[in-house]
Amino acid sequence: MNFNMKEAIEVLERTPQALEFFLSGLSDTWLNCNEGEGTWTVTEVIEHLIELENDAWMPRLEFIIQEGESKPLPSLDRSSHINERSSIEQKLIEFKTLRTQNLTKLKVLMDTELNLELTGLHPRLGIVKLRELLSTWVVHDLTHTAQIVRVMAERYRADIGPWKEYIGILKK
Amino acid sequence: MNFNMKEAIEVLERTPQALEFFLSGLSDTWLNCNEGEGTWTVTEVIEHLIELENDAWMPRLEFIIQEGESKPLPSLDRSSHINERSSIEQKLIEFKTLRTQNLTKLKVLMDTELNLELTGLHPRLGIVKLRELLSTWVVHDLTHTAQIVRVMAERYRADIGPWKEYIGILKK
DSSP, X not given: OOOOHHHHHHHHHHHHHHHHHHHTTOOHHHHTOOSSTTOOOHHHHHHHHHHHHHHTHHHHHHHHHHHTTSSBOOOOOTTSSOOTTSOHHHHHHHHHHHHHHHHHHHXXXXXXXXXXXXXXXXXXXXXXXXXXXXXXXXXXXXXXXXXXXXXXXXXXXXXXXXXXXXXXXXXX | OOOOHHHHHHHHHHHHHHHHXXXXXXXXXXXXXXXXXXOOXXXXXXXXXXXXXXXXXXXXXXXXXXXXXXSBOOOOOTTSSOOTTSOHHHHHHHHHHHHXXXXXXXXXXXXXXXXXXXXXXXXXXXXXXXXXXHHHHHHHHHHHHHHHHHHHHHTTTTTTGGGGGGOGGGOO
C-alpha cells in the first residue's frame, strides 16, 4: 500500500490548474474530438470531473463518516449540474473552484484525526474504506488526464506516418 | 489527415508549462516511481523530453530542409546533454526554455512558407515527410504526458481496493 494523505493532496490540488493550463484556448477541433461513437470528447471529460467533484468524492466521504455501513452510498446523479453551454474556460474554472472547496473541507476533517479505516457500503462494490475512496479520487484524476491526452493523440493517428511504429499510445 | 500547423503549435506551446505546473513540488515518491524494472520514472520521462528537444525535432526538421533525402537523418545521441543531478524544477524549466527556442525557430521557418511535403530519409523508417515529423512531435508530447500519469496511477493500484473495477488505466 502506498496511499499517503499529503502526497494524495499534492496531486488533487495540481490537477485542475494543470488541465486549465493545457486546455484553455485550445481550438475546438482538439476539444471536440473523440475516439469514435460512444466515446467522450475532451470537453466531456472535464464535465465528468465536475460532476464527480459535486457528487462523488467529498459527499461520499462525509456520508461514510456519518452513516458507516448502515446505508448504501447514494447513487450518482449523472444528469445534474452541468451547464453544457459554458465555455471550456468556464468549465475548467468551475472544476478548479469545486476542487479547492473540497480540499478545504478535507483538510478540516484531517484536523479532527480522520480515521482512514472507516468503512461504508457501496451499492455495487460492497464494503469500501475511506482510504480506498481517497486513493480512487487521485487515480481518477490521473485516469482522466491520461484519457484527455490519448483522445487528442488519436486525432493524429494517420498523420504521423511511419512513426506510428514508435508511438505506444496509438498502439491499441 | 488532421494535421494543422496552428493547432499543432497550440499543443507544443502548452505541454512544458502544464507539466511544470503538475510536477513541480511533487514528493520524490511520485517522481521516482516507475512501472517496474526497465521502465521509466516521471523524472526520466522529462529527461527524455529534454533530449529530444535538443536532438530530434527542430534539428531533424532543419536537416530535412537542407539535405532532403540525400543523407539519412543523424542518429539521436541518447547519452548527451542531461544533467541527472538537477532538480525536477530545473529540468522542467530546461524543457520549457528549449521548447520556446524551438517554436521560435519553427515560426521563423513558417514565415518562409515551409513546404510540409518535403521529405527526408529516416535511418530506420525510410522516407518521412516534414508534416509527419511535426505530427509526431505533437503526439510524442501527448504520449509521454499519458505515460507520466499512468506511472503515477500505478503506485495506487493496490490502494483503490474494489474500485479497480471502474478504473480503466489500471486494467492492463
